[in-house]
Amino acid sequence: MTEDTESPAPGLTISCQEVVELVTDYLEGELDDATRLELEAHLALCPGCGTYVEQMRLTIDELGHVPVDTLSDQAQQDLVAAFRTFHSPGPPGT
Amino acid sequence: MQHDAPMTTSAAPLQMHDESGVPVPRAADGDDSALVDRLRRGEEAAFVTIVNGWSPMMLRVARSHVSTDASCEEVVQETWMAVIRGLDGFEGRSTLRTWAFRILTNLAKTRGVREARSVPMSSWAPADEDGPTVDPDRFRAPGDNYPLNWTSVGAPTQWHPAPEQSVVAGETRRLLGAALQELPERQRAVVTLRDVHGLSSEEVCALLDLSQANQRVLLHRGRARLRAVLEDYYRGATEVTA
Numbered sequence: 001m002t003e004d005t006e007s008p009a010p011g012l013t014i015s016c017q018e019v020v021e022l023v024t025d026y027l028e029g030e031l032d033d034a035t036r037l038e039l040e041a042h043l044a045l046c047p048g049c050g051t052y053v054e055q056m057r058l059t060i061d062e063l064g065h066v067p068v069d070t071l072s073d074q075a076q077q078d079l080v081a082a083f084r085t086f087h088s089p090g091p092p093g094t
Numbered sequence: 095m096q097h098d099a100p101m102t103t104s105a106a107p108l109q110m111h112d113e114s115g116v117p118v119p120r121a122a123d124g125d126d127s128a129l130v131d132r133l134r135r136g137e138e139a140a141f142v143t144i145v146n147g148w149s150p151m152m153l154r155v156a157r158s159h160v161s162t163d164a165s166c167e168e169v170v171q172e173t174w175m176a177v178i179r180g181l182d183g184f185e186g187r188s189t190l191r192t193w194a195f196r197i198l199t200n201l202a203k204t205r206g207v208r209e210a211r212s213v214p215m216s217s218w219a220p221a222d223e224d225g226p227t228v229d230p231d232r233f234r235a236p237g238d239n240y241p242l243n244w245t246s247v248g249a250p251t252q253w254h255p256a257p258e259q260s261v262v263a264g265e266t267r268r269l270l271g272a273a274l275q276e277l278p279e280r281q282r283a284v285v286t287l288r289d290v291h292g293l294s295s296e297e298v299c300a301l302l303d304l305s306q307a308n309q310r311v312l313l314h315r316g317r318a319r320l321r322a323v324l325e326d327y328y329r330g331a332t333e334v335t336a
Contacts, residue, residue, distance in 0.1 A: 015242035016249075017233045021226065024314035028295065048249030052321075055250060059270070059321040062257045063289035066271045068150040075167060079145055079174045080138060086178050087136025 011041030019049045023056050126189045133181055133190075145174060148191060151291040152198050155301050158283045159202035161209050169205050173198040192297075199301060223278075223311060227318035253328045262331075266324060273323040281316035284309055289317070 014022075014035075019042055025031050026039055043050050071079075132140035149170055156166040176197045184193055232248025234240050244250075257266040274282055274290070283302055287293045293301075299309050 015233070016244045017226070017228070017230070017242040020228045020318070021314075024310055024317060028310060028313075030310065046243070048244040051250040051252055055253060055321050055325065056317060058253065058257050059317060059324055060289050062263075062266050062270055062324070063274075063285065063320065064292065065258075065263070066267050066274065066290050068290060069153055070146070070150045071153070071167060071170060075171055076142075076145055076149075079171065079178075080142060082175060083136070083141045083178050084138060 156202045159206035284312040285316035
């Protein structure tokens with residue numbers, strides 16, 4: 001088995017600085033297979049990048065818990081009242 | 095079963111389902127034709143569920159087209175009135191939610207034109223949309239033995255306790271909520287709809303008139319900024335604050 005000194009080992013053709021800019025394409029499933037495999041090989045070797053990607057996931061997870069604005073109670077009650085009126089049965093005896 | 099599980103993330107596309115009939119947080123649609131039937135029968139509970147579930151996203155979408163909170167609220171109310179009146183004519187060629195959001199964007203854009211805020215998001219001047227998302231000083235020099243890899247002090251360190259742990263969850267969510275408000279508008283709209291409300295990339299592109307590539311750039315920059323905010327918080331929590 002000969003050492004191929006021309007091509008670096010998997011995971012080493014990509015730098016950490018490149019990884020942090022590819023992380024969203026990676027999480028979105030938008031990387032081509034070759035790039036994705038290279039990135040995953042890098043993550044397996046590099047604790048810093050592993051932590052970075054993990055923190056991106058944690059950030060996304062926490063965003064799912066950030067409180068959101070909604071309609072005022074009054075507006076919601078008005079809408080439910082409008083829905084009720086729209087669906088109220090016609091005059092009796094029909 | 096329905097514990098406080100993370101809603102989204104990762105490589106897999108967001109899956110939304112609610113076989114149990116229980117409203118799933120924020121974005122789920124459930125069985126659309128059953129929902130439409132219930133609404134047509136006048137089931138108030140079904141209407142309350144979708145008003146509760148979709149209004150926050152609708153307000154966020156409206157915000158991209160009109161200028162004030164009051165206008166947003168009015169646009170969303172008008173949308174719901176149009177949904178109530180139009181339900182019998184709904185043909186089911188899209189999901190009910192997609193149909194309702196189409197009504198919303200039409201109303202919001204019309205309103206935006208009236209308010210002279212008619213410039214579509216896609217043509218807004220880019221803000222903070224290129225350049226590195228992580229400080230280049232955290233990486234080794236190009237001529238180093240390990241070029242452009244983390245320096246020993248630049249590498250991210252793990253967060254303890256994890257952001258979802260109850261001792262820090264309140265603060266991390268408060269920080270993220272505040273940091274979202276500070277993002278450039280396009281990033282804020284995309285990150286909020288994707289990660290806070292759990293919409294798919296396709297939905298967000300359609301609602302905001304963005305290409306997939308542009309949507310991903312905005313998502314990437316916004317998320318990177320928010321991760322950095324949490325990182326600063328954890329660093330501050332572990333170092334002596336100045």
